[in-house]
Amino acid sequence: MAEPYSTPYKSPTITKWVAAGTANPRFQLSSPASVADVLRSSGRSMDPEVYRQSYINFDKAIDFLVKTAGKHKVLSEILLIAAGQMHGERDPLDPDEPAKWGHDEEKFVTVLIPGNTIEAAVRLPTKAVGYTDYLPAAVYVSDYSTTKIDPEVHFASTLMHEYTHVVIERIYRNVSVPWKNGDESAAAAGKDRYNALVSAFLSIKEIPDGRWGIHNEDLRKLLVTLSNDWAGFTHSRRYPESVPYLVEALFLATRFGEQPESIVKTAFGEAIMDVFTKYVVPDINTAAQKVRKAGAVT
Incomplete structure (x- = not known):
């Protein structure tokens, strides 16, 4: 899910989650880095009591996501592009030439929200398990920590959907529609x-x-x-x-x-x-x- 034309539900709390969230403690990246490691390192959590379970679920989901996407070229290319919007000194999809990021909020992170839905935390009007915003650049996802279903599979499916929003937005620069403005x-x-x-x-x-x-x-x-x-x-x-x-x-x-x-x-x-x-x-x-x-x- 992505907000198509504006972001009316943004709040100081959301900005805080992006800027001050606890980064995934397992990963310190260098360049070049693998797609899987970049995606894992993008994880952020604001709840110190449950972030360990959030990252356990997230790491398993990323493993499953990358393994499954590796069987289909388009899926693997989408994950590569999404990772390119999270890591590196320059934006590789800058429409003119690769330019240094204007500020860190242009790089996407993945915000892990405890529970099975995210609408209360992100102030969405309807039930959702994922949401992509563009500034600050962030994917918000349920960490599936309270579900009885297989979190690895459903979590990975949600991530595939939201990372596609990241890719379509940054290719066309037109709020996630697959054509250019005009x-x-x-x-x-x-x-x-x-x-x-x-x-x-x-x-x-x-x-x-x-x-x-x-x-x-x-x-x-x-x-x-x-x-x-x-x-x-x-x-x-x-x-x-x-x-x-x-x-x-x-x-x-x-x-x-x-x-x-x-x-x-x-x-x-x-x-x-x-x-x-x-x-x-x-x-x-x-x-x-x-x-x-x-x-x-x-």
């Missing part, structure tokens, strides 16, 4: 990209469980929940959420050993996968090359 007006002049993406995003509908040709029952249930959440967004909110939901679906299919692209087409239709592959994946690949060239993350 493309909306350019569409009237015959530009296909914006119209194709919007049409695919708006095609997402809630699909009853029984209509899906997905044989893995656990995966099917997760995707039904995902589709209901995704389709529940209004048009303006669906634009910044669609790529993260699509990537989360690819991650879940990869986790269960399925063919991710085939599963997404079966669940959500061919249009969403086609426009993602045609218009967004090339930009992800280009951004990943910029991160590799910068040399801070490997």
